[in-house]
Amino acid sequence: MTGRPRDPAVDDAIRQATLELVADQGYRGVSMEGIAARSGVSKQAVYRRYSSKGEVILDALAAYARTRLPNPDTGDLREDLLTLLEETFAAQRGVPGALNQALAAEALQDADFARRVTETLIRSRRAAVGEILDRARSRGEVTYPDNDILIDLVFGPMWYGLVFDATKLTDAYAAELATAVTTLATSPPN
Amino acid sequence: MTGRPRDPAVDDAIRQATLELVADQGYRGVSMEGIAARSGVSKQAVYRRYSSKGEVILDALAAYARTRLPNPDTGDLREDLLTLLEETFAAQRGVPGALNQALAAEALQDADFARRVTETLIRSRRAAVGEILDRARSRGEVTYPDNDILIDLVFGPMWYGLVFDATKLTDAYAAELATAVTTLATSPPN
DNA sequence: TCGCTACGGTCCGGTGCGTATTGGAATTAG
DNA sequence: CTAATTCCAATACGCACCGGACCGTAGCGA
Structure with a gap:
């Protein structure tokens, strides 16, 4: 029925x-x-x-994320990373940042929910950076063997900032981080 | 009286x-x-x-941290970082990890508490890595100009892991991260 | 019309918070 | 010794939220 x-x-x-x-x-x-x-x-x-408060927040954030998923392709690794980080950090200074904080708080209290968030949101965000790296890799820019750790270095500091001091996530910080990750990714193999 | x-x-x-x-x-x-x-x-x-639940947890963790604060000095940057990361990650897989998660959950709900945690715990942990970097710098190992961003790259992924998947913080991951940060820190200036 | 599901409104038992009160124990000042 | 003070366990309070249950009503398909 x-x-x-x-x-x-x-x-x-x-x-x-x-x-x-x-x-x-x-x-x-x-x-x-x-x-x-x-x-x-x-x-x-x-x-x-919704079965829980977390689901409500996750849905609200997912709806938000569907509208704007940055995926820059400028032909330059640092430029791509910088664009993505600036856009992402700018969002974290606003409502999506508060939603992400709420998400993290919920994830910290519920391992199952944390897994759900990973599969729903985190995975696609990581994939976006992975594509940037793969494109740069096919251009011969990237020498670092492991994408995963590079992606961790992109997002780790963001969550670190979201937990303890969201004001840290400025454009200047995005630039520093983009430079650091680019330097590492393109560093000559020893 | x-x-x-x-x-x-x-x-x-x-x-x-x-x-x-x-x-x-x-x-x-x-x-x-x-x-x-x-x-x-x-x-x-x-x-x-204690005025709040957060204070109880913070005190319990501070007492824990006072006993063992890793500060390796092997004369080699990667070795120092590896030792610190392995010890730190090993702790995160146990009770201190659960305490840190609780701390993060509390910090996400109270900005003042987040600031208190930063000043109480985070600062000294960062200082430990800063000393490792400074020592390596005085040996001429480190070329990267900014300590702060390097420290963020050390701890960012840890908190990222604590929030979404603590099982990620293995010895193998510590090794990858130590390699990455060392590579960046010692990368030739352009 | 009948069966189903959604709706707003209301109430319930349970849990945690932060505060307050009571009666007694430990300590120090006078 | 006595009075003042602070601690202690125990208990209660009002408040907020949780998760769910139950109403009576509303919309939709068979």
Whole structure:
């Protein structure tokens, strides 16, 4: 049986309320009851769609990520990395940053959720950097043998910053990081 | 007036209970009431000593860190980094790792606490790596101009791993990371 | 019409927070 | 010795949130 279809307006209201709450109160200000109250929706309407607070945030962030996934291709490794890092860090200074922080907080409390996040979001972000590296590699720019560690060096500092000091993620820092990773990736093999 | 002195056994019981709880239940399993119950101490005895759950965890971890702070000096940069990373990662696979995860979860929910953690723990850990780099620099091994970014590349991936997959922090990974950072630090200036 | 599912609203038991009170034990000042 | 002070365990409180259950109503398909 199909039954009554879900009201798309309810979906939108939940997403919107989640964004607003996490934006101006951070992870601590987000609760299932709070989301329901703010969106003018019953708690069950939320629980019918999401099994936990983490799922709500993950969905909101996934929707955000679908719209803009940076994948620069300028023909120069450092330029590609710089563009990607600047765009990514700029996002971390705004609402997506708060969402990522909430995501991390949730992941730290639930290993299964952490795995879900990895498979949903992290993987595609890493793939984007992997493509940049592969293109540079085919141009002969990259000599470093291991993509994975290079990707860790790109994203590691970002999460480090998100946890302890998000203001660290400036354009200047993006430039330093792009330079460092490029230098390593193109360093002559010994 | 001095009044009745605090019972040191109570301090120990609280610390011990905190370690046990975070070790086998993670951050989610840690609560002020749980700590009090497990340690056989009244809630007020806990609140008299710590203003929040984060403070309890921070103190437990600081006590842990005071005992063993790795500061290898083998005369070789990669060797020093490898030793430090292996020891550090090994700790992250155990109780201190769970404590660090709890710390991160708390920091993500409280910016002030994040700053406190930075000043208490992070700073000294970074300084340890800074000394390794400075020593190598004075030996002429290091050419890379900026210590800070190198230190970020050492610890960034660790926190990245702590958030999403602590099993990543193996000896093999420590070796890869030590190689990468050493390669970058000693890369010829362009 | 009947069966199903969604909706808002309301209530429930349970848990944790942070604070407060009570009655007693330990310590020091006078 | 006594009074003041601080600690202690135990217990209770109001508040917020969780996850779910139950209403009565609303929309949709068979």
